[in-house]
Amino acid sequence: MTTTETTPASAPVRKQLTIKVFGVGGCGGNVVSQIHGTGFADVQMIVLNTDSQALAQIPLPDKIHLGLKLNGGLGAGGDPERGRAAAEEDEARLRGLCTGVDMVFICAGLGGGTGTGAGPVLARVAKECGALSLAFVTLPFDCEGPKRMRQARQGLEEFKAAADGVVCLPNQKVFKLIDENTSVVETFSTTNELLAQGVRGIWQLVTRPGFINLDFADLCAVVRDRHSESSFATAEATGPHRAKEVVEKLLANPLLEGGAALGEADALLVSLMGGPSLSMAEVNRVMEQINRQTDNAHLIMGAAIEEQLGDRLTVTLVASRQRSHTADVLSDPEPEQLESVAPPGMVSVSRGVAEINQLGAAIARKPVTRSTTAKREADSVSMAGSETDVAPSAPMLSTRSWRSRKKAKAMHPELQLETVTKGPFEHSEPTLRNGVDLDVPTFVRRGMSMN
Amino acid sequence: MLNLLFPEKTTVIVGLEIGTAKVAAAVGEVTESGGVNVIGIGQSASRGVRKGEVVNADLTAEDVRNAIVEAERSADVEIASVYLSVTGGHLTSLNTHGVFTAASDDHEISQPDVNEVLANAKVFNRPSENTVLHAIRQHFTLNGQAGIADPVGMLGGKLELDMHVVHGVTTRLQNPVRVVKGLNLEVEELVFSGLASSLALLDNEQKQMGVLVVDLGAGTTEYVVYADGVIKHTGILAVGGDHVTNDLSYGLRMAPARAAMLKQEHGAATIGGAAGQTLTLTSENGFPDRRVNLEHLRRIMVARLEETMQLIDEDIGEQGFHDQLRAGVCLCGGGARIPGIDKLAEEVFGLSATLGRANAVGGLRSATDDPELATAVGLVKYGAIRQKGLRRIGLVGKLKHLAGSLGIF
Numbered sequence: 001m002t003t004t005e006t007t008p009a010s011a012p013v014r015k016q017l018t019i020k021v022f023g024v025g026g027c028g029g030n031v032v033s034q035i036h037g038t039g040f041a042d043v044q045m046i047v048l049n050t051d052s053q054a055l056a057q058i059p060l061p062d063k064i065h066l067g068l069k070l071n072g073g074l075g076a077g078g079d080p081e082r083g084r085a086a087a088e089e090d091e092a093r094l095r096g097l098c099t100g101v102d103m104v105f106i107c108a109g110l111g112g113g114t115g116t117g118a119g120p121v122l123a124r125v126a127k128e129c130g131a132l133s134l135a136f137v138t139l140p141f142d143c144e145g146p147k148r149m150r151q152a153r154q155g156l157e158e159f160k161a162a163a164d165g166v167v168c169l170p171n172q173k174v175f176k177l178i179d180e181n182t183s184v185v186e187t188f189s190t191t192n193e194l195l196a197q198g199v200r201g202i203w204q205l206v207t208r209p210g211f212i213n214l215d216f217a218d219l220c221a222v223v224r225d226r227h228s229e230s231s232f233a234t235a236e237a238t239g240p241h242r243a244k245e246v247v248e249k250l251l252a253n254p255l256l257e258g259g260a261a262l263g264e265a266d267a268l269l270v271s272l273m274g275g276p277s278l279s280m281a282e283v284n285r286v287m288e289q290i291n292r293q294t295d296n297a298h299l300i301m302g303a304a305i306e307e308q309l310g311d312r313l314t315v316t317l318v319a320s321r322q323r324s325h326t327a328d329v330l331s332d333p334e335p336e337q338l339e340s341v342a343p344p345g346m347v348s349v350s351r352g353v354a355e356i357n358q359l360g361a362a363i364a365r366k367p368v369t370r371s372t373t374a375k376r377e378a379d380s381v382s383m384a385g386s387e388t389d390v391a392p393s394a395p396m397l398s399t400r401s402w403r404s405r406k407k408a409k410a411m412h413p414e415l416q417l418e419t420v421t422k423g424p425f426e427h428s429e430p431t432l433r434n435g436v437d438l439d440v441p442t443f444v445r446r447g448m449s450m451n
Numbered sequence: 452m453l454n455l456l457f458p459e460k461t462t463v464i465v466g467l468e469i470g471t472a473k474v475a476a477a478v479g480e481v482t483e484s485g486g487v488n489v490i491g492i493g494q495s496a497s498r499g500v501r502k503g504e505v506v507n508a509d510l511t512a513e514d515v516r517n518a519i520v521e522a523e524r525s526a527d528v529e530i531a532s533v534y535l536s537v538t539g540g541h542l543t544s545l546n547t548h549g550v551f552t553a554a555s556d557d558h559e560i561s562q563p564d565v566n567e568v569l570a571n572a573k574v575f576n577r578p579s580e581n582t583v584l585h586a587i588r589q590h591f592t593l594n595g596q597a598g599i600a601d602p603v604g605m606l607g608g609k610l611e612l613d614m615h616v617v618h619g620v621t622t623r624l625q626n627p628v629r630v631v632k633g634l635n636l637e638v639e640e641l642v643f644s645g646l647a648s649s650l651a652l653l654d655n656e657q658k659q660m661g662v663l664v665v666d667l668g669a670g671t672t673e674y675v676v677y678a679d680g681v682i683k684h685t686g687i688l689a690v691g692g693d694h695v696t697n698d699l700s701y702g703l704r705m706a707p708a709r710a711a712m713l714k715q716e717h718g719a720a721t722i723g724g725a726a727g728q729t730l731t732l733t734s735e736n737g738f739p740d741r742r743v744n745l746e747h748l749r750r751i752m753v754a755r756l757e758e759t760m761q762l763i764d765e766d767i768g769e770q771g772f773h774d775q776l777r778a779g780v781c782l783c784g785g786g787a788r789i790p791g792i793d794k795l796a797e798e799v800f801g802l803s804a805t806l807g808r809a810n811a812v813g814g815l816r817s818a819t820d821d822p823e824l825a826t827a828v829g830l831v832k833y834g835a836i837r838q839k840g841l842r843r844i845g846l847v848g849k850l851k852h853l854a855g856s857l858g859i860f
């Protein structure tokens with residue numbers, strides 16, 4: 001008793017999180033500037049570079065010169081080794097920046113010297129300081145040549161080893177998605193915007209006031225210590241068909257590789273937000289569509305109403321997979337494939353039953369038809385709200401779970417939907433001890449891999 | 452408690468645990484010689500409790516009613532009042548110290564002196580929203596001589612008292628009380644469930660030698676440390692079998708009900724020979740449905756159980772109790788049924804571990820041998836000790852007998 005920390009039962013207080021966004025190298029600096037342009041409160045943005053000229057062009061107050069002694073402010077010359085050495089020279093400084101921080105975003109363009117070499121050092125230091133570290137990186141254009149690509153791949157592996165999660169967006173892929181005549185520079189800014197959206201979306205997910213049902217702990221459960229490559233996307237839609245459209249947009253997002261990222265995910269975090277008109281039926285519709293895309297993913301869902309969203313419905317999604325996906329990212333999907341957002345379910349064709357080095361993923365296969373699943377598991381699910389009729393005002397929007405559950409409903413066959421709950425701990429305060437949420441499975445917190 | 456079937460001299464005492472997995476009521480009778488026999492048990496699945504605390508009063512009221520009705524039938528008594536166990540993450544415990552100084556060293560310690568030192572020891576910092584659940588006397592120290600059970604009549608100038616105090620958030624302590632009162636039952640006293648369990652399991656010798664009791668429930672895990680015959684330390688973790696089930700449900704990707712079933716059928720607290728073994732599960736229509744790696748199942752379970760015990764071990768280690776626990780570790784609660792749990796406890800605590808049975812009471816074997824009923828049965832024991840004390844007060848008027856011989860009060 002003496003050592004168990006508790007929070008008041010009635011109002012679990014959301015801890016004020018300390019979050020920092022770092023841009024490393026030229027590309028990283030540009031992405032962070034872009035994020036900054038869209039009004040971020042309470043987040044410190046810091047740009048790191050070895051190149052004093054590039055640094056001078058960044059319109060942000062917090063700029064740090066890496067490896068001045070080593071490189072004399074002249075940049076890393078496209079050599080990741082020099083980027084790394086520069087960061088190591090200033091490691092104490094980086095440590096100072098990361099101390100006491102809950103979460104760190106690191107943006108970098110892979111292929112050059114600074115982002116590729118110094119970025120992973122920063123990720124490691126952030127982790128060592130106890131922060132959750134998420135990296136948002138780009139891969140070079142094909143035209144930049146094989147050397148850069150090789151360096152970039154190497155850097156990606158290092159990021160994956162150092163950070164909790166890495167979201168990777170190849171420039172080439174974005175290039176193919178937009179108009180053929182677009183210039184490289186314009187492509188940059190599109191990519192930068194996508195990355196900025198990613199950072200913003202996750203930031204909102206964990207900080208948005210009133211968003212009580214998905215929190216930092218949930219995010220940690222999905223990404224912490226997994227060293228996985230994560231995909232991330234956010235989409236918004238309005239109008240009567242917004243539940244359907246928002247998912248279509250989501251799946252069209254290049255960050256999700258046409259939905260394939262969902263099929264391969266072993267952990268999925270979905271956050272829905274809408275104005276007061278958001279109904280349980282819509283939440284279910286969105287979740288059902290997303291669920292159809294996933295195979296064995298551990299699903300965490302949260303939904304909230306936010307007055308000022310009005311008619312808008314936004315969905316933010318983080319998909320995390322353990323298996324290395326680098327090769328596919330580099331060689332893979334042709335634009336046709338990306339553009340044609342196949343009807344949900346068809347995407348499964350491209351899913352491999354890969355040897356996934358992660359607990360359970362290799363053992364658990366979903367039964368063939370959903371209805372049997374629903375039927376079998378129905379008796380074990382008690383979910384307030386799913387029993388009741390779907391009212392448009394639906395106040396029961398706040399649920400989450402370590403995994404998805406199915407609920408059959410005989411009277412409304414169209415409502416055989418995935419409904420998720422926080423499970424047995426939904427109505428109780430979290431069991432915290434020394435800041436650790438003991439409700440999160442021990443093996444997850446211990447990062448035990450099963451093979 | 453009015454019942455014509457019972458001879459005048461026996462008293463009926465009822466213990467009620469509103470647990471996370473089940474509600475259990477134990478009916479006991481106290482014989483003239485002071486022994487306690489369990490004469491009836493009532494149980495019901497618990498639907499409105501999480502982590503040891505009531506979250507749905509309506510469901511819980513129904514479950515309590517069912518358990519009480521069954522207990523009444525089983526013991527053939529009418530139940531009017533209960534000793535009620537409480538637990539939850541809001542409970543806090545600490546040891547306090549009180550001092551009384553007399554004018555001279557040859558002062559004869561009187562009852563008022565003892566009362567003063569008692570009052571003194573009860574002064575400690577606690578949040579205003581908390582209520583003291585227990586203030587348990589450990590021992591007196593007179594002029595530096597420790598381990599005195601009753602100082603009245605002894606000579607000394609400085610009397611000190613060590614106490615173990617358990618307190619909790621008042622509103623949260625009241626939740627189960629409200630449910631019980633809503634059923635027209637009186638609550639005689641609230642008792643920390645870990646304390647109740649320990650009373651069922653332990654004999655005086657174990658308390659004297661030093662022992663750690665761990666109650667592995669569905670929503671909470673309570674622990675109690677005895678040494679030199681008194682309670683030295685208590686604690687509770689809001690972690691239990693539900694967490695094991697949830698970990699499995701997440702890790703093996705299956706519905707919680709199925710995970711709970713697998714846990715009970717194939718679970719263990721050791722990896723054992725599970726390496727490379729696979730279970731084939733069948734769907735409800737009898738077809739092989741999916742395969743589960745038994746080693747993964749065990750590793751997920753072991754990780755949680757080991758962690759839970761490690762957290763307890765750290766806590767009692769910080770207080771320096773390890774070398775005082777010569778009687779080892781005694782396990783109860785549903786978690787005590789997990790195969791190999793005693794081995795795991797031995798490993799984690801570095802002490803011998805046994806599965807406890809309710810040695811301190813007689814009566815129905817089915818009740819005293821059931822690890823899940825330790826709390827309810829222990830509550831009966833608690834009631835018996837209390838009522839004996841109260842009777843003595845009536846007869847002799849001496850408060851000191853409340854100290855009992857069982858290391859409480």
Ligand SMILES: Nc1ncnc2c1ncn2[C@@H]1O[C@H](COP(=O)(O)OP(=O)(O)OP(=O)(O)O)[C@@H](O)[C@H]1O
Nearest residue numbers: 470471472473668669670671692784785786788823
């Ligand atoms: N053979 C077994 N293997 C694994 N777990 C078991 C076994 N038997 C019982 N349990 C678990 O023990 C738990 C129930 O224990 P118990 O009845 O002591 O809990 P409770 O008193 O209702 O809960 P609490 O005291 O935490 O409020 C359940 O989680 C159940 O799954």
Ligand SMILES: Nc1nc2c(ncn2[C@@H]2O[C@H](COP(=O)(O)OP(=O)(O)O)[C@@H](O)[C@H]2O)c(=O)[nH]1
Nearest residue numbers: 025026027030109111112113114115140188191
């Ligand atoms: N999306 C995007 N990619 C960029 C941008 N600038 C550079 N890149 C990419 O990032 C890679 C590394 O470049 P840069 O960040 O300038 O190198 P560094 O400063 O040495 O890390 C290049 O090969 C480009 O593919 C940018 O502003 N946006």
Ligand SMILES: [Mg+2]
Nearest residue numbers: 470668784826
């Ligand atoms: Mg119990």
Ligand SMILES: [Mg+2]
Nearest residue numbers: 668671672673
């Ligand atoms: Mg318990």
